[in-house]
Amino acid sequence: MTAPRTPLLVVGDALLDHDLCGRADRLAPDAPVPVVHGTRRSSRPGGAALAACLAAADGRPVTLVTALGDDESSAALRDLLAGRVELVELPLDGELSSKTRVLAGDRPLLRLDDGEGRAREATARARTAVAGADAVLVADYGRGTADVLGESLAQAAARAPVVWDPHLRGGPPVPGVRLCTPSAQEARLLAQRAGQDAESGDDAGLRTAARDARALVRAWRAHAVAVTLGERGALLSHGETPLLVPTPAGVAGDPCGAGDRFAAAAAALLADGALTEAAVQGAVHAATRYVAEGGARAATAPEPHHEPAAGPDPAGDRDPTADARRTAARVRAAGGTVVAAGGCFDLLHAGHVALLQAARRAGDCLVVCVNSDASVRRRKGDGRPLVPVADRVRVLRALECVDAVAVFDEDTPERVLAELRPHLWAKGGDYARTRLPEQPLVESWGGQVLLLPYLDGRSTTGLARRAAQAPAPAGGPAR
Structure with missing residues (x-):
């Protein structure tokens, strides 16, 4: 019999993502730009909505708290989320943010962003969802959801594991977060914003990532920060000597959404009782597999998704x-x-x-x-x-x-x-x-x-x- 999985609450800014995929084998005669033909259009949940779907793909009960409105993109996203996660809506000012990528094969050529909607206010139902959550993933895309629920999230961080995936447009995590998951570029800029002086040299290097992670642990009063390093894995810091968790193998593919996969896997493992080190190791493995299996486009269909064994066996009694x-x-x-x-x-x-x-x-x-x-x-x-x-x-x-x-x-x-x-x-x-x-x-x-x-x-x-x-x-x- 399959062991029950701890429910996860995802709080954050949902987006609607579109891909226009085609072939590009020539340049336009009137400008040095590629001509993309034979395009196929697909849509999928993005931002916090993607993170929620990824967390739910292995059968875990997931509730998503996000802001949606009366616009066409919000309606389309509701349809995509139906049957996959429980939805708790906040009111949205403006239109839901969406982004459209134009790709030649797997290579992005152009991205178009539309909609600047922001969460207007918290609701009683959303506060109740946060107050009763066993574990929380905050997928902050800088559109206000985490801000309007800041007080409730601070209370949740004092009693339950909270993973916070920050954004340069968003505010700092609430104190007491179990794990924060910025990318190397985000960690560099957020550390500077927190008062750390910039240092010359390779900003993608392990030394820089370790220093930034240490600074953010202290500035945010977080238990730990894991700086994601793309193909190199992730660097975990509790404020002292960092732990490097390398990827299991080099993979090539579309990395769009890999940060969401990392954060969702880490939150799921922490929810089930894993230690932070084991959760980060499992998250690195999950993000690597996610890219190898085709990234966000392959993850669009709501089918079960396998996570690696790390800490408590995520497979449980599964086949x-x-x-x-x-x-x-x-x-x-x-x-x-x-x-x-x-x-x-x-x-x-x-x-x-x-x-x-x-x-x-x-x-x-x-x-x-x-x-x-x-x-x-x-x-x-x-x-x-x-x-x-x-x-x-x-x-x-x-x-x-x-x-x-x-x-x-x-x-x-x-x-x-x-x-x-x-x-x-x-x-x-x-x-x-x-x-x-x-x-x-x-x-x-x-x-x-x-x-x-x-x-x-x-x-x-x-x-x-x-x-x-x-x-x-x-x-x-x-x-």
């Missing part, structure tokens, strides 16, 4: 194989490369890790196909596995290079491979002279079997044998 199928489908739909690797992974060792790291670098996501306990027993004997499948899955999912895990009961993984349809099936180099039984299947949909170097001298059987032969400690029997 890891179903998560793996969804992950592979999203990456494939976004034009990415799905890599799969398989094995028993009983007593995970350095050879396994090296193989999985190399496999992940070959594509945009890595799904590990792992033998069930019954399958391992048939292959290895009654004494195996040494580690039950639930623990093996959890350990594999905790690796930064692993995006999802699928479990199969058969002796070979053909069935699960047919469901995943990976572009690459990675195996260790010790299979170099063997034709794998699953090779014809993988090649039937245009996939490729890929051999990767294997670290010599690493073996689960060898580890188990050495452990069994280890001498008993002096003064007592072996335990």
